[in-house]
Amino acid sequence: MIYKVLYQELPEEVPVRERTKSVYVEAETIREVRTKLSERQYNIEYIHELDEAHLEFEKQSGNFELENV
Template sequence: MIFKVYYQESKKETPRRENTHSLFIEAETKPDAIKRVETNNPDFNVEQVELLEGKALEYEQQGVNYKLVEY
């Protein structure tokens, strides 16, 4: 399954919408996706994880910023 992970680059700063980034990761479950991101990027503050499937996945794959992160 493909997940879109929204995160802040630092846990030390107050989260602001303008500083939110996203990445795409393939994982078996939502908790697995969170664990893989947090393990490989301990400074990241994961805000939200969204399962992408169907039309939503197709839409994201057409975007310029779509690239699966591999850890």
Template sequence: MIFKVTYQQSKATNPKREDTRSLYIEAESDVDARALVEKNTPYNIEFVQPLDSAHLAYEQKNPDFALTEFN
């Protein structure tokens, strides 16, 4: 399943809506998606959202859409 993870780039600063970013990741569950991002980045995760087929199709229309893969 594909998840949309919204985050702040630093855990040291207060979250601001204007600075919220997102990435897309494939994982078995939202718990696994959160664990992957926490393990591989210094990001402050705000929300992990599963994308159903209609929402995923909408997100894929964005030219910046790309699945994030960690090694």
């Protein structure tokens, strides 16, 4: 599965939409996504499992880059 992770770069930062970033991670479960990103110290807001339609939309947006974690 491919997951879209919305996060803030600084763990102590209060989530603000304008500073929210996203990363795409391939994993089997949400727990595995969190484990893979744990070293980065992100303040994770939301992890969204992408279905086929949403994945195609993300690929066409030009911002899609699968993270190697």
